[in-house]
Amino acid sequence: MESLGVLLLHPLDTYLEQELDRRCRLLRLWDAPLDRRGEFLLAHASSIRAVVTGGGSGAGGDAALIDALPRLEIIACYAVGFDRVDLTRCRERGVRVTNTPGVLTDDVADLAVGLAIAALRRIPHADRYVRAGLWKANNGHYGLTTQFSGKRVGIIGLGRIGLAIAKRVEGFGCPVSYYQRTRQQQAYPNYTYLPTVVQLAADSDVLVVACSLNEQSHGIVSCELIEALGPRGVLVNVGRGEHVDQPELVAALAEGRLGGAGLDVFEAEPDVPEALMALDNVVLAPHMGSGTRETRKAMADLVLANLEAHALSKPLLTPVV
Amino acid sequence: MTPSTAGADAKAKPLVLVSQPSDSGLTPVMEGQFRFVLAADADEATAAEARVLFVPGLRPVTADLIDRLPALELVAAISVGLDHVDLDACRRRGITVTNAGATFSVDIADYAVGLVVAVLRRVAAADAHLQRGRWVMDGDYPLATKVSGKRVGIVGLGSIGSLVARRLAAFGCPVAYHSRTRKPAPCPYTFFPTVRALAADSDVLVLACALTEETRRVVDREVMEALGAGGVLVNVGRGGLVDEPELVRCLREGVIGGAGLDVFENEPDVPAELLDMDNVVLSSHKAVATAESIRGVLDAVSGNLEAFFAGRPLLSPVSL
Numbered sequence: 123m124e125s126l127g128v129l130l131l132h133p134l135d136t137y138l139e140q141e142l143d144r145r146c147r148l149l150r151l152w153d154a155p156l157d158r159r160g161e162f163l164l165a166h167a168s169s170i171r172a173v174v175t176g177g178g179s180g181a182g183g184d185a186a187l188i189d190a191l192p193r194l195e196i197i198a199c200y201a202v203g204f205d206r207v208d209l210t211r212c213r214e215r216g217v218r219v220t221n222t223p224g225v226l227t228d229d230v231a232d233l234a235v236g237l238a239i240a241a242l243r244r245i246p247h248a249d250r251y252v253r254a255g256l257w258k259a260n261n262g263h264y265g266l267t268t269q270f271s272g273k274r275v276g277i278i279g280l281g282r283i284g285l286a287i288a289k290r291v292e293g294f295g296c297p298v299s300y301y302q303r304t305r306q307q308q309a310y311p312n313y314t315y316l317p318t319v320v321q322l323a324a325d326s327d328v329l330v331v332a333c334s335l336n337e338q339s340h341g342i343v344s345c346e347l348i349e350a351l352g353p354r355g356v357l358v359n360v361g362r363g364e365h366v367d368q369p370e371l372v373a374a375l376a377e378g379r380l381g382g383a384g385l386d387v388f389e390a391e392p393d394v395p396e397a398l399m400a401l402d403n404v405v406l407a408p409h410m411g412s413g414t415r416e417t418r419k420a421m422a423d424l425v426l427a428n429l430e431a432h433a434l435s436k437p438l439l440t441p442v443v
Numbered sequence: 444m445t446p447s448t449a450g451a452d453a454k455a456k457p458l459v460l461v462s463q464p465s466d467s468g469l470t471p472v473m474e475g476q477f478r479f480v481l482a483a484d485a486d487e488a489t490a491a492e493a494r495v496l497f498v499p500g501l502r503p504v505t506a507d508l509i510d511r512l513p514a515l516e517l518v519a520a521i522s523v524g525l526d527h528v529d530l531d532a533c534r535r536r537g538i539t540v541t542n543a544g545a546t547f548s549v550d551i552a553d554y555a556v557g558l559v560v561a562v563l564r565r566v567a568a569a570d571a572h573l574q575r576g577r578w579v580m581d582g583d584y585p586l587a588t589k590v591s592g593k594r595v596g597i598v599g600l601g602s603i604g605s606l607v608a609r610r611l612a613a614f615g616c617p618v619a620y621h622s623r624t625r626k627p628a629p630c631p632y633t634f635f636p637t638v639r640a641l642a643a644d645s646d647v648l649v650l651a652c653a654l655t656e657e658t659r660r661v662v663d664r665e666v667m668e669a670l671g672a673g674g675v676l677v678n679v680g681r682g683g684l685v686d687e688p689e690l691v692r693c694l695r696e697g698v699i700g701g702a703g704l705d706v707f708e709n710e711p712d713v714p715a716e717l718l719d720m721d722n723v724v725l726s727s728h729k730a731v732a733t734a735e736s737i738r739g740v741l742d743a744v745s746g747n748l749e750a751f752f753a754g755r756p757l758l759s760p761v762s763l
Binding site: 178228229231232233235236237239240243245246248249250251252253257258261265266267268269270271272289290291292293294391392393394399405406407408409410413414415416417418 | 552557558565566567570571573583592611615712724725729734
């Protein structure tokens with residue numbers, strides 16, 4: 123694919139960038155200052171046939187970008203979430219889209235369960251407590267937390283990641299319930315399906331957002347859902363910030379109407395509301411669900427494999443469109 | 444069981460001596476059933492009468508104290524670990540010892556798993572990074588290490604260790620263990636005859652065994668070198684299981700990759716060097732600090748005390 127002109131929208135991963143540079147004709151959008159991006163795209167439009175984008179802040183793939191690149195053939199997402207890509211426009215233009223499912227499933231599930239335990243058992247809080255010298259100062263007086271094992275876990279979206287989370291929490295004796303748009307034909311005998319997400323919240327001690335972001339799931343963690351989850355409930359979000367009514371979430375946590383949270387994603391990353399930082403029952407992570415060396419390399423290799431397949435007119439490995 | 448020497452006072456609450464001021468909040472709850480007297484405040488008559496010593500914390504229970512209580516028959520501890528009790532003295536005197544039994548096992552196991560994920564995935568460090576404004580200023584947190592599939596070695600496959608094993612197996616981690624004796628079939632986990640051999644074959648080493656003369660400083664430099672630069676140590680047992688100064692050196696030198704520590708040799712002192720490390724998660728000996736565990740241990744202690752005074756079999760005696 124030496125002749126494939128690839129536009130990398132933002133810095134993602136050193137290994138991926140090096141490989142793209144070595145194997146394709148790589149252009150970096152951030153080489154142009156913000157106010158000169160339009161000109162940059164115009165200048166290079168005739169050679170750009172592929173775009174590579176991530177899933178966090180800086181992710182792109184909207185109609186404006188697609189329209190600016192008349193020779194665009196493929197958008198390869200270095201992420202499993204492709205919510206920033208205008209799929210409708212891609213379909214209209216015949217632009218292919220790929221993502222990186224599967225390779226990051228374990229990492230995201232590991233972190234989701236890790237965040238649940240960290241929030242319920244206040245692990246980062248303990249770490250801060252010790253580092254601040256407070257253990258020595260108070261000589262062991264601290265509050266009680268609540269047990270994780272056996273807590274009812276509700277999962278929004280029983281896809282690859284949701285199933286991996288379910289499998290892990292079963293090891294802790296947690297009963298699992300779930301909600302998703304379409305009830306699967308294949309029933310899961312160990313997991314209870316609930317027909318509405320609010321019922322799921324009412325029936326859960328720990329609620330995990332593990333679904334993709336689309337029109338229906340936007341704001342799915344609403345005021346009503348937070349109320350149903352309640353003052354002893356814990357929310358874990360490893361989906362997208364836009365799944366949650368963030369101002370409502372912050373208020374509910376600050377006022378004690380929601381029991382705790384483990385959050386890997388936010389509405390406007392990397393901005394995180396100050397109010398969340400003061401809470402001992404909240405664990406904050408900088409969108410690192412797939413942030414391990416092992417997984418990012420696997421994701422990069424999958425992006426490269428998809429681009430290569432496209433360049434060779436072979437079937438794409440993990441197409442979305 | 445001998446009748447109370449208080450004579451006509453047949454309904455008097457049984458006397459229970461207490462080894463230290465209670466920081467557990469348990470004695471007030473049981474005050475309706477038993478007469479608690481702090482050992483340090485006991486006069487000679489009370490000391491001579493006391494058949495039970497309640498140990499509501501981790502301050503040492505010495506041979507000296509035990510030998511000042513000629514009628515002592517039972518030492519009832521709220522902890523699961525008994526390294527702070529002079530068990531030789533108890534054995535010598537024929538005194539029975541009870542501990543928390545399996546009451547705390549679930550919470551300790553959950554906490555151990557929480558620490559494993561927190562260290563490998565840098566949960567505490569990344570939270571701190573974010574809270575210091577670094578996500579905005581410096582960008583994403585550096586890449587961490589995947590948990591799923593990592594080889595887990597558990598030292599001590601008792602009630603805590605076996606729960607840790609089940610949990611990490613659900614993360615797709617192959618589990619191996621070292622214990623005093625190999626567990627009978629069907630045990631799905633691989634046995635290693637020494638801690639060093641276990642460490643050599645592990646990415647994560649979890650300490651879930653009791654602290655005894657045999658296990659003191661069982662994790663030494665040799666074990667840590669076997670665990671290796673990518674390896675992580677998690678300790679929810681006792682600080683004394685680890686050569687702590689050597690641990691600090693090994694972390695500083697990169698001999699091991701990280702650690703999750705709920706216990707230390709000299710609590711609440713934590714080696715200062717650890718406070719600056721991103722690859723460690725520190726905790727203030729609180730793996731059992733849940734409402735569920737405290738309720739459970741209250742049941743265990745009062746159950747043991749009731750059984751003792753009624754002449755019934757004890758709930759959680761420990762074999763000495």
